Amino acid sequence: MVATNGTFRRRVGIATRRREDGSLEARCAVEDDFHHFRVLLEARDGMLTAARNKALRSPNTLCAAAGGRLEELVGMKLDPASAAVFGQTDQFQQCTHQFDLAGLGVAALAQERAWRSYDAVIPDRQDGRTTACLLADGRQVLCWEVDGMTIEGPAPYEGRSLGAGF
Secondary structure, X not given: OOOEOOEEEEEEEEEEEEOOOOOEEEEEEEEOOOOEEEEEEEEEOOEEEEEEEEEEEOOOOHHXXXXXXXXXXXXXXXXXXXXXXXXXXXXXXXXXHHHHHHHHHHHHHHHOOOEEEEEEEEEOOXXXXXXXXXXXXXXXXXXXXXXXXXXXXXXXXXXXXXXXXO
């Protein structure tokens, strides 16, 4: 998904299926102006058995190689919390976008959710301000009012810096 009319857009899509042999598969992708990554996850008996990546477009050369470290997730128990991947390996040795995709894919596999899409929509700033919104499956689930690098609202995000991590 690319920026149009002065708006940054990012799309994440996760599709899962149960194969004929009983194993599960998640195909995950993220795309915006700078990134296009794909992650394929496979699972059996509640455990991740394979994790592969494909870097189709990345802002730097390290992303493709770092994505290969997703294999460190193999053997983890499927968990409906996408953050469970943080307990399996060092996030700082990973490509952020591909690691986040893997977390979302693991959660989708644990829930056997057939499809999920996320769309981030952020209009260009006017006088340093913008509204950043997130849609899940086409439904708005979050909107932040942002001034500079600070989230002004709503609670509980108000006062947080976009540059300090969460």
